Amino acid sequence: MVVGVPKEIKVGEQRVALTPAGARAFTEAGHRVLVEANAGGGSGFRDDDYARAGAVVTVADGVWSQAELVLKVKEPLPEEVARTREGQILFTYLHLAAVPELIRGLQARKCIAIAYETVARADGSLPLLTPMSEVAGRLAVQEGAHHLGEAYGGRGILLSGIPGVPHGNVAILGAGTVGLNATKMALGYGADVSLLDINLDRLRHADDIFGGRVITIASNRYNIEQVLQRTDLLIGAVLIAGARAPVLVTEAMITSMKLGAVVVDVAVDQGGCVETIRPTTVVDPVYTVHGVLHYGVTNMPALVPRTSTFGLTNATLPYALQLAVLGPLGAVRANPELARGVNIWRGRIVYPAVAAAVGETPQPLSDLR
Numbered sequence: 001m002v003v004g005v006p007k008e009i010k011v012g013e014q015r016v017a018l019t020p021a022g023a024r025a026f027t028e029a030g031h032r033v034l035v036e037a038n039a040g041g042g043s044g045f046r047d048d049d050y051a052r053a054g055a056v057v058t059v060a061d062g063v064w065s066q067a068e069l070v071l072k073v074k075e076p077l078p079e080e081v082a083r084t085r086e087g088q089i090l091f092t093y094l095h096l097a098a099v100p101e102l103i104r105g106l107q108a109r110k111c112i113a114i115a116y117e118t119v120a121r122a123d124g125s126l127p128l129l130t131p132m133s134e135v136a137g138r139l140a141v142q143e144g145a146h147h148l149g150e151a152y153g154g155r156g157i158l159l160s161g162i163p164g165v166p167h168g169n170v171a172i173l174g175a176g177t178v179g180l181n182a183t184k185m186a187l188g189y190g191a192d193v194s195l196l197d198i199n200l201d202r203l204r205h206a207d208d209i210f211g212g213r214v215i216t217i218a219s220n221r222y223n224i225e226q227v228l229q230r231t232d233l234l235i236g237a238v239l240i241a242g243a244r245a246p247v248l249v250t251e252a253m254i255t256s257m258k259l260g261a262v263v264v265d266v267a268v269d270q271g272g273c274v275e276t277i278r279p280t281t282v283v284d285p286v287y288t289v290h291g292v293l294h295y296g297v298t299n300m301p302a303l304v305p306r307t308s309t310f311g312l313t314n315a316t317l318p319y320a321l322q323l324a325v326l327g328p329l330g331a332v333r334a335n336p337e338l339a340r341g342v343n344i345w346r347g348r349i350v351y352p353a354v355a356a357a358v359g360e361t362p363q364p365l366s367d368l369r
Contacts, residue, residue: 004067012282014042014305027054119341131311137181155260160190174237236265243353
């Protein structure tokens with residue numbers, strides 16, 4: 001199979017979907033690898049590194065026109081959608097439920113769109129989302145602490161405080177992978193941390209692993225309202241796999257927060273769990289609503305591209321190799337985890353939450369060829 005790796009064109013995105021080691025794995029398995037020039041530059045990989053691994057370094061048109069399997073990091077932008085073709089496999093983060101126009105675009109091109117974030121094990125865990133959730137959860141606190149500085153519009157709060165001065169207060173909505181990693185970082189900063197979730201077993205787990213140092217709170221509207229009034233930094237860490245995030249924080253709740261407080265909504269790429277959030281970029285990350293800073297960067301792991309690229313590709317490579325070896329139909333029949341990742345198959349929507357986002361009935365993957 002011909003495997004293509006284009007350079008990411010989303011603003012500020014410096015990750016790459018395949019390392020030179022991954023390129024070597026494909027070529028040793030008998031596949032041809034095309035890598036766009038400077039695709040790996042932001043992650044510290046030179047074109048020569050890919051060439052020595054057996055890949056062919058070429059231009060974007062060469063990658064898109066020849067590749068049977070396209071490996072990316074972020075969802076395709078309109079000009080990339082226009083380059084896809086019928087039957088071509090697109091393997092990347094998609095987050096389609098929040099972007100109906102992207103759903104329609106991929107449908108029209110009749111490609112096979114498989115989303116990293118919906119590849120799922122039988123127990124519901126998400127092996128290709130987890131590493132970037134770990135990065136995003138940790139970065140959420142780091143970026144939030146940075147923007148709490150008065151020079152950036154924040155309250156001028158040091159999360160750790162100092163002797164005689166109170167610690168900053170961090171509230172985290174969601175005790176999944178993002179939430180637990182954010183909690184770990186916030187505690188490391190010395191903040192007072194409140195962790196909210198509707199799943200009491202997750203809160204019990206958090207209480208155990210953090211030794212009672214975090215305040216665990218059952219998530220409901222009343223409790224969220226109460227917590228936000230004392231919060232300096234709010235982290236949105238809510239996930240419903242493949243679906244639009246539920247709005248848990250209303251605009252009215254934002255008005256009750258302290259002036260200069262900061263909101264970092266990691267769920268923004270799925271629509272966000274904060275009503276007033278909108279997507280921003282790594283070069284222009286924040287805006288203010290009702291005196292509260294909002295950080296809505298949809299690709300936070302791009303801030304640390306080398307770490308993120310290794311974390312991502314360690315997880316994606318085995319699935320990508322399976323797609324190349326068995327072909328798309330053979331791979332999804334052989335691997336139920338990969339089958340759960342299929343969002344669109346040659347114009348038909350397979351993933352239920354994606355179909356619901358555009359008012360369609362999902363097509364069973366077993367009915368498609």
